Amino acid sequence: MQTQKKYQQLLSFEFYPPKTEEGALNLKGVHQKLAKLKPDFFSVTFGAGGSTRDKTFDTVVKIQEQGVSAAPHLSCVASTKDNIRQMLSSYQQKGITKIVALRGDIPSGMMSAGEFRYANELVDFIRTETGNAFQIHVAAYPEVHPQAKSATEDLRNFKRKIDAGANAAITQYFYNVEAYFYFVDACEKLGIDLPIVPGIMPITNYSQLFRFSDMCGADIPRWMRKGLECFGDDRASIIAFGNEIVTRLCQQLLDYGAPGLHFYTMNQADPTLAILDNLGFGA
Numbered sequence: 001m002q003t004q005k006k007y008q009q010l011l012s013f014e015f016y017p018p019k020t021e022e023g024a025l026n027l028k029g030v031h032q033k034l035a036k037l038k039p040d041f042f043s044v045t046f047g048a049g050g051s052t053r054d055k056t057f058d059t060v061v062k063i064q065e066q067g068v069s070a071a072p073h074l075s076c077v078a079s080t081k082d083n084i085r086q087m088l089s090s091y092q093q094k095g096i097t098k099i100v101a102l103r104g105d106i107p108s109g110m111m112s113a114g115e116f117r118y119a120n121e122l123v124d125f126i127r128t129e130t131g132n133a134f135q136i137h138v139a140a141y142p143e144v145h146p147q148a149k150s151a152t153e154d155l156r157n158f159k160r161k162i163d164a165g166a167n168a169a170i171t172q173y174f175y176n177v178e179a180y181f182y183f184v185d186a187c188e189k190l191g192i193d194l195p196i197v198p199g200i201m202p203i204t205n206y207s208q209l210f211r212f213s214d215m216c217g218a219d220i221p222r223w224m225r226k227g228l229e230c231f232g233d234d235r236a237s238i239i240a241f242g243n244e245i246v247t248r249l250c251q252q253l254l255d256y257g258a259p260g261l262h263f264y265t266m267n268q269a270d271p272t273l274a275i276l277d278n279l280g281f282g283a
């Protein structure tokens with residue numbers, strides 16, 4: 001395991017765009033609580049095929065207006081170059097300077113694959129159209145993307161995004177610290193020298209976590225699965241267990257030089273705040 005302490009520590013929080021008034025009100029409170037930690041940015045997810053296009057845009061603009069940098073996720077699957085061009089232009093007009101550039105997944109039932117096949121093509125398009133107007137983050141998969149032909153191919157494909165002009169990466173969440181550092185070392189061997197920020201998923205509900213992890217290829221180690229299953233419906237114990245495990249994961253990541261932490265907040269402040277409090281990031 002190599003140490004990687006080369007970058008200033010980054011802190012970022014991810015939201016999804018709320019669908020209802022109630023959700024928007026909740027997110028406002030969550031944002032206020034997390035903003036006290038002075039993150040580098042908040043990011044807002046984007047439904048593939050543009051399904052959350054306006055809601056992502058509105059959420060990003062609201063956050064940016066409140067004085068913290070906001071980064072929209074932008075997925076290119078099922079999109080045309082014109083769609084993407086328009087969105088880039090709208091974001092530029094609002095003073096947005098960061099983007100999380102993704103391929104996304106075609107929703108079941110949607111036929112059109114659009115004009116982009118992979119995220120490296122989107123990164124290339126953003127650079128061609130807008131030069132250096134945006135700092136571009138891309139996705140990384142220390143435990144290998146579920147559709148990848150092999151770990152080696154996946155790493156090569158990750159490098160394509162960096163070569164196309166990405167500035168940093170955020171990983172899929174994981175609970176095996178070794179997977180992250182092995183991935184970072186492998187990237188270094190390929191000459192990739194950019195911050196690869198670990199994505200952190202707090203644990204609050206295990207059936208949801210298991211379902212989600214199966215879909216996105218995140219491994220839940222057996223000891224964690226078994227430990228969580230023991231708690232049944234005892235939510236307080238699940239939260240305490242999750243808090244302890246994820247705090248320890250973050251501590252190890254930071255101790256060994258990870259360039260920061262990106263939290264998948266699921267639009268909840270308290271689980272993320274509890275972990276950051278344990279780590280000594282006071283609000």
Ligand code: FAD
Binds near residue numbers: 044117119120170
């Ligand atoms: P890519 O980098 O294009 O990779 C996808 C697959 O194709 C991989 O298996 C890769 O090995 C392979 N591949 C890549 N390039 C090539 C190539 N040139 N030739 C052949 N094969 C190639 N999804 C959403 O819908 N909305 C979001 O807001 C969102 N946010 C995310 C944020 C983060 C930090 C992460 C880690 C994921 C996020 N996702 C989101 C999920 C993501 O869209 C999916 O994981 C998707 O399946 C892959 O997107 P990607 O950008 O990693 O794709």
